[in-house]
Amino acid sequence: MSGTASSVTAHTTRLSSTGWPGRVLLIVAWIIAAALAVFALMPHLVAPYDPIFLDVVDRLRAPGLSHPFGTDEGGRDILSRVIYGTRYSLGVAVAIVIVAALIGILYGAAAGMSSRRTDDLLMRIVDLFFGIPALVLALALAAAIGRGLDTVVLSLAVVWWPGYARLVRGEVLRLRERPHVEAARALGVGTWSLLFRHILPFVVQPVNVRITTDIGYALIAVTALSFLGLGAESPTPEWGLLIRDSRPYFGSAWWYLVFPGVMVMVTATVCSIIGDGLAGSEASSRGA
Amino acid sequence: MTVPLLALDGVRKSFAQRRGGAAVQAVAGVSLNLAAGETLGLVGETGCGKSTLARLALRLLEPSGGRILFDGQDITTAGPAALLAIRRRMQAVFQDPLASLNPRMRIADILAEPFRVHRTTPRGGAAARIAELLAFVGLEGIDTRRLPAQFSGGQLQRIAIARALALEPALIVADEPTSALDPSVQAQIVNLLLHVQRARGIAYLLISHDLEVVGHVADRIAVMYLGVIVELAPTGHLLREAWHPYAQALLSAAPTLAARRDRSWQRILLGGDLPNPADAPSGCRFHPRCPIAREACRREVPELRPVGSQGRYVACHLAPAETAVLGAAIGRGRRGGARMQAREGTT
Amino acid sequence: MILSVRDLRIRFGHAAAAPFAVDGLDFDVSAGEIFVIIGESGSGKSLTGLSVLGLLPQGAVASGSIRFDGQELLNQPEAVLRPLRGGRIGVVYQDPLSAMNPVWPVGEQIAEVLRAHGLAGRREAARRSVELLERVHIPDAPRIALAYPHEISGGMRQRAMIAMALACGPRMLIADEPTTALDVTIKAQILELLSELRRELALTVVLITHDMGVVAELADRILVMYAGKVAELGPAAQIMNRPSHPYTQALLFSATMSEAPAKADLPAIRGTAPPIEARPAGCRFHPRCPQAAADCREAAPNLRRLGDVLLACHYPLLNGDAARPGCAP
Numbered sequence: 001m002s003g004t005a006s007s008v009t010a011h012t013t014r015l016s017s018t019g020w021p022g023r024v025l026l027i028v029a030w031i032i033a034a035a036l037a038v039f040a041l042m043p044h045l046v047a048p049y050d051p052i053f054l055d056v057v058d059r060l061r062a063p064g065l066s067h068p069f070g071t072d073e074g075g076r077d078i079l080s081r082v083i084y085g086t087r088y089s090l091g092v093a094v095a096i097v098i099v100a101a102l103i104g105i106l107y108g109a110a111a112g113m114s115s116r117r118t119d120d121l122l123m124r125i126v127d128l129f130f131g132i133p134a135l136v137l138a139l140a141l142a143a144a145i146g147r148g149l150d151t152v153v154l155s156l157a158v159v160w161w162p163g164y165a166r167l168v169r170g171e172v173l174r175l176r177e178r179p180h181v182e183a184a185r186a187l188g189v190g191t192w193s194l195l196f197r198h199i200l201p202f203v204v205q206p207v208n209v210r211i212t213t214d215i216g217y218a219l220i221a222v223t224a225l226s227f228l229g230l231g232a233e234s235p236t237p238e239w240g241l242l243i244r245d246s247r248p249y250f251g252s253a254w255w256y257l258v259f260p261g262v263m264v265m266v267t268a269t270v271c272s273i274i275g276d277g278l279a280g281s282e283a284s285s286r287g288a
Numbered sequence: 289m290t291v292p293l294l295a296l297d298g299v300r301k302s303f304a305q306r307r308g309g310a311a312v313q314a315v316a317g318v319s320l321n322l323a324a325g326e327t328l329g330l331v332g333e334t335g336c337g338k339s340t341l342a343r344l345a346l347r348l349l350e351p352s353g354g355r356i357l358f359d360g361q362d363i364t365t366a367g368p369a370a371l372l373a374i375r376r377r378m379q380a381v382f383q384d385p386l387a388s389l390n391p392r393m394r395i396a397d398i399l400a401e402p403f404r405v406h407r408t409t410p411r412g413g414a415a416a417r418i419a420e421l422l423a424f425v426g427l428e429g430i431d432t433r434r435l436p437a438q439f440s441g442g443q444l445q446r447i448a449i450a451r452a453l454a455l456e457p458a459l460i461v462a463d464e465p466t467s468a469l470d471p472s473v474q475a476q477i478v479n480l481l482l483h484v485q486r487a488r489g490i491a492y493l494l495i496s497h498d499l500e501v502v503g504h505v506a507d508r509i510a511v512m513y514l515g516v517i518v519e520l521a522p523t524g525h526l527l528r529e530a531w532h533p534y535a536q537a538l539l540s541a542a543p544t545l546a547a548r549r550d551r552s553w554q555r556i557l558l559g560g561d562l563p564n565p566a567d568a569p570s571g572c573r574f575h576p577r578c579p580i581a582r583e584a585c586r587r588e589v590p591e592l593r594p595v596g597s598q599g600r601y602v603a604c605h606l607a608p609a610e611t612a613v614l615g616a617a618i619g620r621g622r623r624g625g626a627r628m629q630a631r632e633g634t635t
Numbered sequence: 636m637i638l639s640v641r642d643l644r645i646r647f648g649h650a651a652a653a654p655f656a657v658d659g660l661d662f663d664v665s666a667g668e669i670f671v672i673i674g675e676s677g678s679g680k681s682l683t684g685l686s687v688l689g690l691l692p693q694g695a696v697a698s699g700s701i702r703f704d705g706q707e708l709l710n711q712p713e714a715v716l717r718p719l720r721g722g723r724i725g726v727v728y729q730d731p732l733s734a735m736n737p738v739w740p741v742g743e744q745i746a747e748v749l750r751a752h753g754l755a756g757r758r759e760a761a762r763r764s765v766e767l768l769e770r771v772h773i774p775d776a777p778r779i780a781l782a783y784p785h786e787i788s789g790g791m792r793q794r795a796m797i798a799m800a801l802a803c804g805p806r807m808l809i810a811d812e813p814t815t816a817l818d819v820t821i822k823a824q825i826l827e828l829l830s831e832l833r834r835e836l837a838l839t840v841v842l843i844t845h846d847m848g849v850v851a852e853l854a855d856r857i858l859v860m861y862a863g864k865v866a867e868l869g870p871a872a873q874i875m876n877r878p879s880h881p882y883t884q885a886l887l888f889s890a891t892m893s894e895a896p897a898k899a900d901l902p903a904i905r906g907t908a909p910p911i912e913a914r915p916a917g918c919r920f921h922p923r924c925p926q927a928a929a930d931c932r933e934a935a936p937n938l939r940r941l942g943d944v945l946l947a948c949h950y951p952l953l954n955g956d957a958a959r960p961g962c963a964p
Contacts, residue, residue: 179388186346186461187451188375188405190368201392333818334789440907441676470675471845471889472882472923475903482898497819503893504901523897541823545891548851549875557827558820560774561788623894 029273036267039086049077051084051237060253070255072245074235078255081237082263088238089226090267092149093218097211099157104164105200105207111165112172113195123169129162134221138230149238152231156221160214167210171203209278216271223264239264291360292321293459293491294345294378299354301340305566312566314340316515316573317354319592324458327485327492329506329523331499331538335562337515338495342463345493346380347371359458376406379452383464385444389436395447396432402454410454421450424487425480442473449480453488460484461493466501478505499542503527508599511535514565514573517592520601528619531600531607534574536618543622553621572605580606636702637807637839638664638687643699643709645682645691656911657682658863660699661938666806669833669840669853671871673886674860675908683860684811684843688724689716703807721748725800729812731792735784741795742768742780748802767798771828790821797828807839808832814849826852847890851875859883862909862919869944879944879951881924918949926950 039046055075063070069079111122138155145151175181176199184198225231226240234241239260246256299318302311314337322328332338343349345356347363355364363374382388389398399418403410410417422428425446436444445465452460465481466474478501484490496502502509503523510520511532519532530536537556547553558577563569569576575585584605592603602608608615645657657679664670674680686697687708701709703724708716720726728734736744745767746760755763761780768776771794784792793813800808810829814822830853832838844850850857854871859880867880878884885904895901906923909915915922921931928950936947 179382179384180390182343182348183380183382183388183448184390184401185348186375186380187402188372189401190372190405193405197393198390333820442907470908471847472675472885472904473907475885475889475892475901476905478892479900479903482900499819500890500892504895504897527893537820541819542848544894545847545851545875545887546894548848549872555823555827557824561790561821 025273026277029270029277032266032270033274036086036090036270039083040090041087043080043084043087047077047080047083049080051076051081052235053077060249060256062253063255069259070253072242072253072256073249076235076237078242078259081242082239082259085237085239085242085260085263086267088149088232088236089219089222089240089264090215092153092222092231092238093215096153096156096160096218096222097214099153100160100214101164101207101211103157103161104166105168105203107161108165108168108170109172109195109200109203112169112176113191119169123166126162126165129159132159134159135225135228138225142230147230147233149232149236152222152225156218156225160218163214164207164210167206168203171206172199175199175202205278209275212271212278213275214271216268216275219264219268219271290323292357293324293326293359294320294322294493295355295357296320296341296345297355297357299341299344299356300352301337301344301349302352310566313515313568314565315344315351316568318512318515318517319354320510320517320520322459322491322493325485325489325491326508327494327506329502329509330493330495330512331497331502331509332512333497333538333562335514335565336512337565338512339463341512342380342461342493342495346378346461347374372406376455377457378459378461379455379457381445381448381452381460381462381465384468385441385448386436388448389444391436394433394435395430395439398436398447399432399451399454402451406455408455417454418450421453422447424453424484425450426476440473441469442476445469445477446480449477449484453484453490456488457490459491459493461495463495464497465494467496467498474501481505499527499539500544511538514562514568516573516603517601518574518603520592522599525598525600529612529615530618531595531602531611531615532574532604533578533580533607533611536611536615539622540618547622553618556618572603580610582606636663637666637704638670638841639700639702640683640687641700641702643683643686643697643701645679645686645695645697647694647696649696654911654914656695656863657686657697660860660863660865662858662865662868664807664839664841664856666839667833667837668855669830669842670856670858671842671844671850671854672858672860673844673847673850675845677862677908677910678860679863680843680845680860681811684809684841687809687841688720688726689713690720690726718752721800721805722752722803723806725803725805725808727793727796727800727808727810727813729815731796732784732789734796735792735799737784740781740783741787741792745780745795745799745802748799752803754803763802764798767802768795770801771795771798771832773798788821789817790824793817793821793825794828797825797832801832801836804836805838807841809841809843811843812845813842815844815846822849829853847886851890859886862914863911864919865938865945865947866920867944867946867948868938869942869946873943877952879941879946879953880920880948881926881952882920884952885923918947 053076058071058075060073061067061071067077069082071077111119134156137158141151141155181194181198184194222231223240226238227244229244232238232241242260243257249256297319299315300313301315302313304311318341330338340349344351351364355362358374358378366374396418399421400414403414422430427443427446466477469477482505485492494502494506506523508520509523509526510517511534513534519530519535526535530539537558540556543553556579560577563576571587572585572590575581578585590603590605592601594601595608604611640660640662643657643660644655646653646655660683672680672683682691685691687701689711691697697709699709700707742761742764745764749755749760749763765776765780768780773779773791773794779787779791814825817825826849829840833840842853856869857871857874858868859866861882866882867874874883878887888902892901904923904925917933918931918936921927924931931949936949938945938947941951
């Protein structure tokens with residue numbers, strides 16, 4: 001009987017999951033993500049110009065054939081700057097999320113596997129971190145160790161990891177109750193083996209979903225900090241910094257603001273769509 | 289008397305409730321002995337604590353009180369090393385075979401895990417031993433590179449049994465081993481459990497709500513209600529003449545097919561539901577639902593005491609003097625044998 | 636005939652190659668009887684039950700005919716089916732906890748059924764819901780009516796679910812595994828209740844189960860399904876006492892283990908019911924059948940009449956005894 005029920009559910013999820021518009025959107029998102037990866041890893045292959053090469057003659061030129069996204073006040077090619085900027089903006093966002101996820105997974109797994117009292121203590125510490133405002137921390141760190149992208153990574157990772165710790169701890173607690181984990185314990189499997197062979201493999205998927213969506217949010221946070229002058233320094237072609245630098249010319253050179261802004265928006269949206277897609281496939285693999 | 293293989297001595301387990309509240313005593317002082325090669329059936333309804341008791345015996349849960357002895361050795365507070373040694377000899381089979389096998393591991397890895405965990409290489413190598421185990425449980429020649437999801441429930445339960453047998457244990461704690469399976473597959477697994485016992489002399493602690501399975505496989509049956517054992521007797525005695533009013537109600541609720549076909553037996557319908565274990569009744573825990581409860585039952589806790597010479601135990605102030613007649617009538621009624629024979633003759 | 640099912644076929648998707656989960660089912664249910672559909676995983680018994688009220692899962696395609704009181708139900712628009720659901724046909728599910736809405740009290744959910752069918756106003760519905768809870772012997776009904784589903788026990792919930800199914804005075808109940816999730820003593824109470832309701836309200840009950848004990852106790856007639864087809868269909872007494880199909884006999888054996896000599900090997904059939912996409916040719920039961928012969932592998936047996944029983948088997952058990960040889964006194 002239970003077999004019938006589950007096979008029926010599997011059918012419905014398969015048939016009712018995203019229709020073709022959703023699937024097309026997901027494919028487009030993956031293509032853009034692949035392009036962004038190329039921009040970040042091999043910008044010199046794609047960018048038409050050197051992103052920091054000054055050309056005073058070509059200052060604030062409108063988009064055209066030679067400069068599709070126009071140029072800035074130093075005559076630098078905005079398309080090239082935007083492409084090179086991927087490495088800084090998206091790269092930093094990815095670094096933040098990965099550092100946060102690694103800390104969070106270790107911490108959350110430790111909390112989930114330990115006794116109730118230790119777990120309580122560890123999670124109260126997490127609560128403390130949740131209370132820290134990212135902006136204040138970034139300001140304090142910038143004052144203490146100087147501004148720069150490494151400060152951004154540090155301050156955002158510090159406020160970001162508790163989310164992963166909570167997610168992973170919750171999953172570990174849930175998975176610990178699963179019969180296959182109990183069966184492994186009855187077999188004599190030790191704590192480490194239990195964690196790495198029987199529990200963490202099942203945490204990977206929800207963490208992946210979270211990482212993908214979080215990269216979008218981290219990107220927005222990174223560009224925001226740079227925009228406020230707490231992140232990258234000129235002439236680094238970081239998107240937030242580009243937007244900051246474009247402010248004096250907004251009335252006369254719209255392209256200077258718009259193209260970096262569009263990059264931030266598109267990248268964050270792509271992360272969100274891929275995250276949703278992963279969450280969907282996770283749900284259906286759980287249902288089956 | 290020889291040392292029992294597994295001895296539970298006044299074992300208790302309470303769970304603290306979330307948001308304060310009184311602790312729930314899931315197991316409230318259980319003493320049981322299990323001899324080598326014996327099958328002890330443990331029956332009772334949801335929430336009676338039988339699965340908790342199984343987990344305590346396996347030391348998957350820490351007891352709140354009492355002692356657990358395996359082969360005479362106190363394992364109540366055994367550390368990881370001692371526990372690992374015990375687990376070689378005490379294995380488990382669970383209800384849902386699909387859920388109790390790691391869905392990401394191939395069958396070969398699942399069956400190799402006992403050897404890996406206990407750092408032993410069986411004679412002739414792990415691969416040969418795995419093949420031998422699979423043949424023993426009737427799965428000769430299956431593709432062990434596949435994942436659990438690619439097998440049927442019956443096959444998976446055979447795999448789980450093979451895993452439990454890998455280290456040649458002396459005891460298998462089986463928690464509802466047939467309940468999740470289709471009826472036509474249940475008999476196969478029961479046969480396999482019996483075959484394993486005959487061939488290897490393994491003892492079973494068999495937890496089940498299915499009186500048909502327990503009645504067929506067990507040497508003795510313990511009936512559990514709200515965290516305590518209310519009756520313990522050799523299987524035949526319990527099925528023919530239960531003495532505890534709760535055991536009687538349980539038996540009369542699940543008559544044999546023959547009696548059901550006749551629609552001839554009288555059921556004892558218990559009033560109400562299982563009380564909240566956090567607020568267990570005073571005196572005899574069964575008294576609010578007991579059809580024959582007296583004033584004394586409200587006040588005094590009945591001990592599980594031996595009665596007669598046939599190895600029977602009952603925890604009831606009134607048994608067997610005032611319960612045996614009804615018990616025997618229920619035993620006859622739920623078998624429904626005589627009526628069925630008469631009917632068979634006329635149809 | 637209150638319910639007539641003809642050539643019912645259900646499969647997932649329209650593809651010509653998609654196998655039929657339910658593959659050509661014919662049966663009639665007479666008014667006032669308890670008709671039990673019994674089968675295992677993948678037999679199609681639950682789909683059959685769901686199809687009566689058009690409650691099939693998404694993607695399922697049904698053909699054939701289902702007539703209730705002469706009215707065609709299969710593939711009818713929602714406007715036709717909605718008044719029937721919970722109206723003239725009540726439904727009881729296996730798991731009342733997931734079938735009930737967790738955010739409304741039990742009584743309110745029963746009242747909602749009455750209001751939805753336009754049978755009572757707000758105040759009247761509330762009063763009737765308490766009466767209905769009393770009808771299914773829930774003690775302290777006014778208090779339980781105000782409780783949320785998770786606050787009451789499983790047995791109470793199943794009673795409340797039955798009360799909900801009875802709200803509009805249905806002529807027929809469809810009960811899908813109504814006792815499977817319950818403990819034996821609670822199960823006994825629910826079975827007593829169902830048989831009382833049938834007796835006193837002249838209800839027709841279509842009960843879907845895999846539990847032979849439930850069948851033996853309640854059934855007037857039985858439909859044994861195997862792999863989407865009828866194995867055996869006929870009066871309960873005859874099928875339970877003298878099964879003609881080897882599969883029915885196997886089901887009976889597994890329900891009578893304690894009648895066999897203690898610890899003796901049980902006469903078990905081998906293997907597992909096949910998944911929908913891998914059903915064998917010929918008689919679908921032949922790979923598991925202890926007495927399969929060559930023609931069982933080649934030709935699917937037609938349904939034929941044997942006394943009062945309709946049977947799909949080339950070699951029926953002529954003296955099929957439900958009791959095991961050697962264990963009868």
